[in-house]
Amino acid sequence: MREFDVVIVGAGPGGLTAGLYSSRANLKTVCVEKMMPGGQIANTEEVEDYPGFEMIGGAELAMKMEKHARKFGLDIISDNVTEIYTDGRYKILKGDFDEYKAKAVIVSTGGQPRLLGVPGEKELSGKGVSYCAICDGAFFKGQVIAVVGGGDAAVEEGIFLTKFGIKVYIIHRRDQLRAQKVIQDRAFKNDKIEFIWDSVPVKINGAERVESITIKNVKTGETKDLAVGAVFPFIGFVPNSKIFRDKINTDDMGYIITDQNMETNQKGIWAIGDVRKQLCKQITNAVGDGTTAAVAADKYIEAWDD
């Protein structure tokens, strides 16, 4: 078992920021990450709403954040945390490879794509159904692509996919987008994008690969097939809070509830970024949350022997 002052679970922008502040406070800190550092931004082509960078590649920003945090001594370990329990005042986290003992834990586990839950989605996943435009978009060069959703992710990724597709349908269940106005305007000006309003997918079809998507108009009940080579659902995501749910208070959707200092109902456990219940899920929010949680954890550890 390895012992630390602070264990951060998840190395997205929030976790890396918490790691930077915690390491700078001279606390022995580790970030345990099951994938690669950077979280969702590592798979985002361009970021244009992070102050100080008018435009920066998501992977580049992630690397800068990682390098910056490591410079102050943050340790980043590749492991998948599967369990957390309390041993006196200490928290023990079990991973696939090791166990971690901590005075303070910061949960920065983000979320994962919400599934459509329609027939054909699972069967054709990786065969034309994808949740990452930057990873898979290039496979669909010259094809017709369907994007599902009306939020920032769907519209931004829809625009990105026009680099490859000859046409991109954005299928949305209402007749108004949820995405930020600036992103909407850009999509409305893009003549490769066709919006299909008031419609939801009911089935994704194809023998070996995606061949079409069946959609239903929620107002008229009418269904029709669109011939497409790929389907990218971007309908929000599910917070990665499963392993904490019986210990930490969450809302009905699984978002962790914190106070203004990011502390959960469990003393010594903080939650930050997209896994936490809050209004926005922006990089700036995660970074701010990470700062607050690290400072709060530092004060908590300072008072450890009082």
Ligand code: NAP
């Ligand atoms: P989101 O904002 O929750 O939007 C999800 C979209 O999917 C909504 O339009 C929703 O429709 C639709 N939807 C939900 N469930 C559905 C279902 N079962 N069937 C069909 N459609 C469904 O999610 P997101 O776009 O992934 O963004 C998540 C967060 O990340 C947001 O806070 C967003 O601001 C942030 N983000 C920001 C940027 C950026 O700033 N550049 C980029 C990406 C993401 P309704 O509108 O009818 O609810």
